[in-house]
Amino acid sequence: MSKVRIHELAKTLNKSSKDLIDAASSLGMNVKNHMSTLEDNEVAKLKQTFKPAPEKSHNKIIYDRTKEVKQEERQSRNNDNRSRNQGDRPQRSNDNRSQNQGDRPQRNYDNRSQNQGDRPQRNYDNRSQSQGDRPQRNYDNRNQGDRPQRSYDNRNQGDRPQRSYDNRNQGDRPQRSYDNRNQGDRPQRSYDNRNQGDRPQRSYDNRNQGDRSQRSYDNRNQGDRPQRSYDNRNQGDRPQRSYDNRNQGDRPQRSYDNRNQGNSGRPPRSYDNRGGGYNKDKDGDQRPAYQQKKRTEPKKDTFASEIAEKTPSKKKRTKKDKIVVTFETDKLDKKSKKAKRPVKDAGSNTNERRGAFDFTKKTKQKKLKYQKASEKERSEKLDEILQKEVVTIPEKITVKELAEIINKNPNEVIMKLMDSGIMATINQDVEYDTAALIAADYNISLELEEVEEIDLAEVYELNAEDDPSTLVKRAPVVTVMGHVDHGKTSLLDAIRNTGVAVGEAGGITQHIGASEIMHRNEKIVFLDTPGHEAFTSLRARGAKITDIAILVVAADDGVMPQTIEAIDHSKAAGVPIIVAINKIDKPNANPDRVKQELSEKGVIIEEWGGDVIAVPVSAKTGEGLETLLEMVLLVAEVLELKANPDRPGVGTVIEAKVVKGRGTVASIILEKGTLTVGDPVVAGITYGKVKALYNDKGKKVKRIGPSTSVEIDGLAEVPQAGEKIYVTPDEKTARYIAEKNAITFREKSLNKNVGITLEDLFSKIKEGEIKELNIIIKADVHGSVEAIKQSLLKLSNEEVRVNIIHANVGAISESDVTLASASSAIIIGFNVRPSSNVQYLAEQEGVDIRTYRIIYDAINDVEAAMTGMLDPTFKEVILGRIQVRATFKVPSVGTIAGGYVTNGKVTRNAQVRLIREGIVVFEGKIASLKRFKDDVKEVAQGYECGIGLESYNDLQEMDEIEAFVMEEVKREGLK
Numbered sequence: 001m002s003k004v005r006i007h008e009l010a011k012t013l014n015k016s017s018k019d020l021i022d023a024a025s026s027l028g029m030n031v032k033n034h035m036s037t038l039e040d041n042e043v044a045k046l047k048q049t050f051k052p053a054p055e056k057s058h059n060k061i062i063y064d065r066t067k068e069v070k071q072e073e074r075q076s077r078n079n080d081n082r083s084r085n086q087g088d089r090p091q092r093s094n095d096n097r098s099q100n101q102g103d104r105p106q107r108n109y110d111n112r113s114q115n116q117g118d119r120p121q122r123n124y125d126n127r128s129q130s131q132g133d134r135p136q137r138n139y140d141n142r143n144q145g146d147r148p149q150r151s152y153d154n155r156n157q158g159d160r161p162q163r164s165y166d167n168r169n170q171g172d173r174p175q176r177s178y179d180n181r182n183q184g185d186r187p188q189r190s191y192d193n194r195n196q197g198d199r200p201q202r203s204y205d206n207r208n209q210g211d212r213s214q215r216s217y218d219n220r221n222q223g224d225r226p227q228r229s230y231d232n233r234n235q236g237d238r239p240q241r242s243y244d245n246r247n248q249g250d251r252p253q254r255s256y257d258n259r260n261q262g263n264s265g266r267p268p269r270s271y272d273n274r275g276g277g278y279n280k281d282k283d284g285d286q287r288p289a290y291q292q293k294k295r296t297e298p299k300k301d302t303f304a305s306e307i308a309e310k311t312p313s314k315k316k317r318t319k320k321d322k323i324v325v326t327f328e329t330d331k332l333d334k335k336s337k338k339a340k341r342p343v344k345d346a347g348s349n350t351n352e353r354r355g356a357f358d359f360t361k362k363t364k365q366k367k368l369k370y371q372k373a374s375e376k377e378r379s380e381k382l383d384e385i386l387q388k389e390v391v392t393i394p395e396k397i398t399v400k401e402l403a404e405i406i407n408k409n410p411n412e413v414i415m416k417l418m419d420s421g422i423m424a425t426i427n428q429d430v431e432y433d434t435a436a437l438i439a440a441d442y443n444i445s446l447e448l449e450e451v452e453e454i455d456l457a458e459v460y461e462l463n464a465e466d467d468p469s470t471l472v473k474r475a476p477v478v479t480v481m482g483h484v485d486h487g488k489t490s491l492l493d494a495i496r497n498t499g500v501a502v503g504e505a506g507g508i509t510q511h512i513g514a515s516e517i518m519h520r521n522e523k524i525v526f527l528d529t530p531g532h533e534a535f536t537s538l539r540a541r542g543a544k545i546t547d548i549a550i551l552v553v554a555a556d557d558g559v560m561p562q563t564i565e566a567i568d569h570s571k572a573a574g575v576p577i578i579v580a581i582n583k584i585d586k587p588n589a590n591p592d593r594v595k596q597e598l599s600e601k602g603v604i605i606e607e608w609g610g611d612v613i614a615v616p617v618s619a620k621t622g623e624g625l626e627t628l629l630e631m632v633l634l635v636a637e638v639l640e641l642k643a644n645p646d647r648p649g650v651g652t653v654i655e656a657k658v659v660k661g662r663g664t665v666a667s668i669i670l671e672k673g674t675l676t677v678g679d680p681v682v683a684g685i686t687y688g689k690v691k692a693l694y695n696d697k698g699k700k701v702k703r704i705g706p707s708t709s710v711e712i713d714g715l716a717e718v719p720q721a722g723e724k725i726y727v728t729p730d731e732k733t734a735r736y737i738a739e740k741n742a743i744t745f746r747e748k749s750l751n752k753n754v755g756i757t758l759e760d761l762f763s764k765i766k767e768g769e770i771k772e773l774n775i776i777i778k779a780d781v782h783g784s785v786e787a788i789k790q791s792l793l794k795l796s797n798e799e800v801r802v803n804i805i806h807a808n809v810g811a812i813s814e815s816d817v818t819l820a821s822a823s824s825a826i827i828i829g830f831n832v833r834p835s836s837n838v839q840y841l842a843e844q845e846g847v848d849i850r851t852y853r854i855i856y857d858a859i860n861d862v863e864a865a866m867t868g869m870l871d872p873t874f875k876e877v878i879l880g881r882i883q884v885r886a887t888f889k890v891p892s893v894g895t896i897a898g899g900y901v902t903n904g905k906v907t908r909n910a911q912v913r914l915i916r917e918g919i920v921v922f923e924g925k926i927a928s929l930k931r932f933k934d935d936v937k938e939v940a941q942g943y944e945c946g947i948g949l950e951s952y953n954d955l956q957e958m959d960e961i962e963a964f965v966m967e968e969v970k971r972e973g974l975k
Ligand SMILES: Nc1nc2c(ncn2[C@@H]2O[C@H](COP(=O)(O)OP(=O)(O)OP(=O)(O)O)[C@@H](O)[C@H]2O)c(=O)[nH]1
Pocket: 482, 483, 484, 485, 486, 487, 488, 489, 490, 491, 501, 507, 508, 509, 530, 531, 532, 582, 583, 584, 585, 586, 617, 618, 619, 620, 621
């Protein structure tokens, strides 16, 4: 076996002996110096180690190395000492370094990347820190950011998480070279390495892979990188780990490192000669060459010499500080653009460039991260908002609108509705509840829209606060309340001595009235409130404008349900109660029992230690009435009731009606200010100018002050009871406010869209939607109004209470329809008809107008509807109307009307009713229908015709003939 000496093999391989020694050592061979001999197999191994790696297809990316170079320069200065010491450290130390990197130069690297600041090499750290703008972050950034490290990383990423990899590489790359430099005593190796710059790394691999137990080491680095071998080489006695760390990732740096290594072994000089060093290395000329190069050639060339084989010029260091990094072609394709960009973007100033690289890239990365994060957040937030979002909708919306709200296809919504058992087309309305349920399936909350009511009275300051100095004493407004037949009317009658009770039909008080009395020269205003429970709402309204409530309790009957209700209403209104224990003249009267029962209901009279005054009275005998009035005045005094009489009047409508010869008549109580004949006033949706004022005795007055009850003539429409009435600056304002109120009122009604009909009444009662059946009664005469009212009131049962919200004589007006719409009321007309306009409005508002010619039919229908027994019946369908424009008397035929079909059509076989000023004056059949001289079957809208009625000749101009047919109505939901 021939033996070969180290130096001989070195020559053969064109390597330094030192490199070979290192390599041999790293392969576990027992070599001490250049004279040591090698066995054949050892030679083979070494040769294998130094065998160049096969050429791979590479691309080159040039990137700015200025930063690294600078860094290296600075570090190399510090590292000189360190490197010297480290020179022959066992690999253990390497391990330590890589892990602890306690005090080795390489630690610096780590330190840089990790900020380990406690090393003895503080100087070094300082330097690195003090490197102007190259804080470690930059350093890291640089590596990460702009260097073509990605591709580099890719390579490395064999099996390592890129991050750590990157960190390691990035952090230490420049330092690697630095380390190499530091590795003072290993100049040769580094030198060799330098030369090997371009060498295929495989050979390195081979060497490394030898058989070292540094597997862990290898593993760390490579995965499969050729650099391992490189590392191995270094591992001779160097802290390979750190080295590896450096190498890992960045192959290109290897060459760089190698170069450094060459330099690293050198004293400060090498440091000075940083630039040249590389050149020298390249040339194989170590130190001297290094110096020369350093002087003359900038680093750029140095780097290039390794890779691009260019000689750097010191002056142009910034330009020269470019390194060509090799990449595997396939990977480069993907990365090249990114890799090149930094270089292209880099400015001429190295530091700036670095900074730009560092921060730009990092910022970009961050931006990207943030962008992604923020996009995610945004979408999450959007979802959240959508889920939380509450969309307000009216009572009814179309399927199409609902689909838009929930951003779904209408067909999908229709299907959903079908699933819920609701058949609806795209343009059909769905109820709020249904819509809300559908929307809920898509996590969208729907809320019922509330119509914002603007109080125009407030806007126009019609009810502005008065200065306390303007207030003067005013009379109390007293409401008499109590259970049925406990003697309210009798008591008031006794007080007023007017005998009202005697004139009341059926003995039941039907209206809220007001009257004034004088007691001891002091005025007291009384509201007459009926005790029937059907009038609860009106009673409640009365309580609102009331200062004092007189609670009438029959001494012989005690506290009854409506007594309790009256107490509750008074309490709710904050109105003090004076108890009038009535009928004490009766032998079975038991006032103490009444007191006892009252206390049980929370009304403790003074006698029992409470604060409620109780006065035993007899409406029949008049006993106790004086005391009662005394007490009223006493309580009023305690209340210190005051008002400003010198301001535009403000009152409340107590009752309103149409009176023949007077028109609309409204009973009001003026609460404050003055009301004078001629004043423009507005009350809800109606307005007008006060034509006349009548006091409670029926006498005309010109002016009234606070706490006065009067009747007003002059309002255009009948106002609603309980409506506030204001004196306005002028009629125009009054009209404007009324119109605005009407719009608001109408919108509110539309939104509510309650539209109750007798047909669906029962089902709504059963569903609990209706507990009060509001009815408006209009009739031709007062007697009929009263008769129907009383009959309907008696229909109240446990499930639903009949509530007559308005009852009056006259045609069914728009005001009635509006009120009905707002109150979910049904209009019952007796011998009256709505005009075409009113009918149209009713259809729009969904108001059910029922007209009858027989009272019994009206009562019967309502009763049947309430109990679900409304039989399928015939319902009239209006065909059209003819306006009578002339009348002709034809002998043996009768009176013929020449008319014009204003709307719809009139057919020969239709039924007709003759309407005069809204009142039905005849109902019957058509006797003849002609166009010119020809009999016709029908006449359409816009045509004239001649029409005669069977058995009726009293046709007059401007009469209206309404044609209708009776059609059978199928009632769903009933029975
Ligand atoms: N003995 C006696 N009878 C009275 C007295 N007050 C009222 N009555 C009688 O009680 C009955 C009912 O009297 P009203 O005054 O109509 O009672 P109300 O509370 O007004 O009744 P509604 O209007 O139906 O609520 C009448 O027959 C009165 O004559 C009284 O003080 N003594």
